[in-house]
Amino acid sequence: xxxxxxxxxxxxxxxxxxxxxxxxEFYREYILDAxxxxxxxxxxxxGRPKQLARKILADYSIKADDGADTWMDxxxxxxxxxxxxxxxxxxxLFATPIAIPIALVVFGLxxxxxxxxxxxxxxxxxxxxxxIIGGFAALAVGFSVLFTHFATALFFIGIGLIALxxxxxxxxxxxxxLSLFVQMLTNFTKFVYNKIQKRRxxxxxx
Amino acid sequence: xxxxxxxxxLDGCVLAILSQEDYYGYxxxxxxxxxxxxxxxxxxPVLRRxxxxxxxxxxxxxxxxxxxxxxxxxxxxxxxxxxIRSDWELYKHQIDWLMKGNQDE
Numbered sequence: 086x087x088x089x090x091x092x093x094x095x096x097x098x099x100x101x102x103x104x105x106x107x108x109x110e111f112y113r114e115y116i117l118d119a120x121x122x123x124x125x126x127x128x129x130x131x132g133r134p135k136q137l138a139r140k141i142l143a144d145y146s147i148k149a150d151d152g153a154d155t156w157m158d159x160x161x162x163x164x165x166x167x168x169x170x171x172x173x174x175x176x177x178l179f180a181t182p183i184a185i186p187i188a189l190v191v192f193g194l195x196x197x198x199x200x201x202x203x204x205x206x207x208x209x210x211x212x213x214x215x216x217i218i219g220g221f222a223a224l225a226v227g228f229s230v231l232f233t234h235f236a237t238a239l240f241f242i243g244i245g246l247i248a249l250x251x252x253x254x255x256x257x258x259x260x261x262x263l264s265l266f267v268q269m270l271t272n273f274t275k276f277v278y279n280k281i282q283k284r285r286x287x288x289x290x291x
Numbered sequence: 292x293x294x295x296x297x298x299x300x301l302d303g304c305v306l307a308i309l310s311q312e313d314y315y316g317y318x319x320x321x322x323x324x325x326x327x328x329x330x331x332x333x334x335x336p337v338l339r340r341x342x343x344x345x346x347x348x349x350x351x352x353x354x355x356x357x358x359x360x361x362x363x364x365x366x367x368x369x370x371x372x373x374x375i376r377s378d379w380e381l382y383k384h385q386i387d388w389l390m391k392g393n394q395d396e
Contacts, residue, residue, distance in 0.1 A: 111316055111335050114359060118317030119331075130331045137332055144336040 086116050089127050089134055096138030099169065100145065108141055143177035143278065167271040171195065174278045191277050198270040202263060209259035213252055220248030296327050301337055302346075303375035306368055309347060315359040338362060346371050 090109055097105050112131070121127045131137050175192060227241030296304075301323075308314060308322050320334045341347050346368030351358040364372070 107339070108335065110360065111338075114315065114357075115317050115320075115331075115335075117357065118315065118359070132332060140332055141335065 086113070086121070086124070086127065089116070089124055092134035093138055096135050097141065099142065099173075104145075112137075139173070139177045142173050167267050171271055171274045174274045177278065187277075191274075195270065195274060198266070198273070202266050202270070205259070205262060205266065209255060209263075212255050213259075216248045216252045216255060220245045220252070223248060296329070298337075299375060300379065301327070301329070301333075302341060303372060303379060305334075305337055305341060306346060306364060306372040306375065309362055309364045310369060310372055313361045313363045315361050319362065341368070344371075 090113055093112065094105060094109055097108060100108070116127055116131075119130065121130060132140075175188075175195065223241045223245035225245075227238045227243075227245060230241070231238040304323055304327065305319060308319060314322070316334065316338065319338070320329075320331065323329055323334065338347070342349060342362075344367075345365060347362050347364055349360050349362055351360055353359075
């Protein structure tokens with residue numbers, strides 16, 4: 086039993102020590118009360134430690150996500166939270182034997198989604214770099230001819246300032262689009278998880 | 292039974308069990324499983340959520356050299372139970388009404 090619980094603890098990543106203790110205490114008591122002596126018996130009733138842990142973690146994240154309106158105030162935190170949520174859901178999907186073909190499809194879709202988000206991020210970075218380098222270059226050119234060709238200098242300085250100013254716009258737009266896509270991907274993952282959860286419950290009930 | 296049970300109904304069943312008497316985790320699972328085929332690992336998240344909502348509290352009681360965690364209904368939990376009960380009553384009547392083919396009346 087201790088071996089099983091140790092395994093379970095190892096897989097309960099991301100929970101606070103108090104939450105971990107609570108889970109482990111519950112299952113320690115459960116195993117004793119159910120009179121499950123061997124590890125085989127425990128596994129038969131509760132599933133492998135890894136499966137049980139993923140089920141618990143997925144439940145924690147889904148519930149925490151549903152109840153958390155305050156996340157909206159901190160988009161960055163929400164994105165990170167979303168990514169963790171997605172990861173846990175994927176693991177939970179793979180832990181379900183019946184869902185592996187579905188999990189592969191879902192995994193493919195999510196992978197494409199993440200790829201698209203990555204491409205968007207790279208494009209935004211390139212745009213930013215171009216605007217910053219181009220902006221400073223134009224400023225440099227402008228100032229170098231300030232006393233010889235005044236009008237040309239003003240023109241280049243203007244271009245430079247516009248380019249530098251546009252970086253702020255690019256930042257805002259990119260940030261908005263990125264968090265929008267991450268949110269959409271998370272919603273999709275959550276939708277899939279809920280679907281599969283329902284299907285599994287129906288299967289268990291039969 | 293081929294009809295899956297939803298979260299609210301399962302909450303209601305657990306609260307109803309605890310409205311009779313305080314029970315420990317394994318005993319609650321056994322009682323629920325007498326009627327509803329839930330898996331062994333379903334109940335922990337349910338109990339945790341009900342506790343977090345303030346619908347039940349826990350206390351430890353020594354048993355054979357270890358502790359058993361008992362779950363106890365709170366006044367809020369009792370109120371929640373009566374809400375779920377009346378929702379269920381209404382729903383049950385509506386489904387019965389449809390099932391018995393009384394649409395024309």
